[in-house]
Amino acid sequence: MTAWLLMLALAAPLRSGLEDMSPALQALQRDDSQNPGMLWVRQGEHLFGAQCQRCHAQPPSAKRFPALSEGKLMNLGQRINACRAPAPAWGSEAPELLALTAFLGHRERGQLVEAPKDAALQADLREGERLFRQPMGQLGLSCAQCHDGQAGRRLGGSVILQGHANGYPVYRLAWQDMGSLQRRLRGCMTGVRAEPFAADDPAWTLLELYLKQRGAGLPIEVPAVRP
Amino acid sequence: MTRAIVNIGPVRANQAFEVRTLLQHPMENGQRSDENGKRIPRRIVTEVEVRFEGELAWSAMLGPGIAANPYLAFWLSLPSEGELLIDWRGDEGFSHRERVAIRFAP
């Protein structure tokens, strides 16, 4: 309840993708015995116990990411990979990484997304915003044009969402699978006929940082379900 | 790494209760093609059997039209405490079992 009141106080027009889903899909997300994402949360719990607990007595916070670590901007997945080095890094869609990020994110479900306040992050934040506003692809569309400018209106049969990242990793019905924010953004870029950034391009994390500020005040919904 | 989640509410003698199951499985329907245009073969869960103390209580036959990561919820009413066995079987020799000890709530 407090989460919703705070959200209203901070930014009245903020709207999670959850609110634009049908009642049936909302119920699916809210019911842990039906939410397919919980399968990954459970797996993550097992993996954490088996591989991480020897160093991390308590599971660390997911919501503070993206953050500066070892002098670099990292999201949670990149931080996990850095922890595991020299073991080969998991790709963003590796089942193990989706499971761990789902488990960690889920622990803070219901808490609010916090705007990145660290002074050292402000330059990266501006770069993330620049990427968000940059026209791209054959259609010359920027993220902002649809998700700021046209949010709430319709494209074909669907409502254009504000495009927040408060539920990742998400179980997306279109994928019939769990996926990361990068996977979703990659799909968006392909959708506007733009060449997606390379997998290890810092652009993904910069965008993730900006999206975090943009969605500050929304409740964390990991694991979210989306069409 | 197969994982299943089984959720059961409080159980009391001869009172209907719901068993909710989620199984991680792609339920590849055999209709899709990969990037090279090659058909991805069907790989689905085809049957589910639920046994209470060895006796078949409920069963399902599933086709490719059941969604990925199948959710199956059914209702039981049991006269006594005991062991519930849930078995999923499917293409390519797939099998997974969950054992649940049914104990009555006060």
Add this chain to the structure above:
Amino acid sequence: MKRRDLFALLPLPALAQSDEALQRFSGGRPLREGRVQLEVAPLVENGNAVPVTLRCEGAVRLALVAPQNPVVELASFRIGPFARPEVSTRIRMATSQTLVTLAETVDGQCWQQPVRVLVTLAACIEGESP
């Protein structure tokens, strides 16, 4: 409404497949309309995972048929002595169509219930591979 009337508007292959599926379920016995219920949203935004609940007092068997799917028989269920006749699952729907729920009650009678479901398609087609 007779079964024939129900399927009169369907393209022939769908009609044949569904008819066979219904016949297989009933073993040639008459399929009367009524008694079995299907709970499903009338409009779904994505056909990949549509929640459904089948229910029929006194049923020993339940089934669901989607005449417009590549494989029309979605699932069938046997209700044993320890079970109650209600099942929930999630189905795939290839397109908007009239689903047919089937039941066999303990007295040997067979029942059917058609329910129309509209499936909308996402406008932003990504075309990405997994």
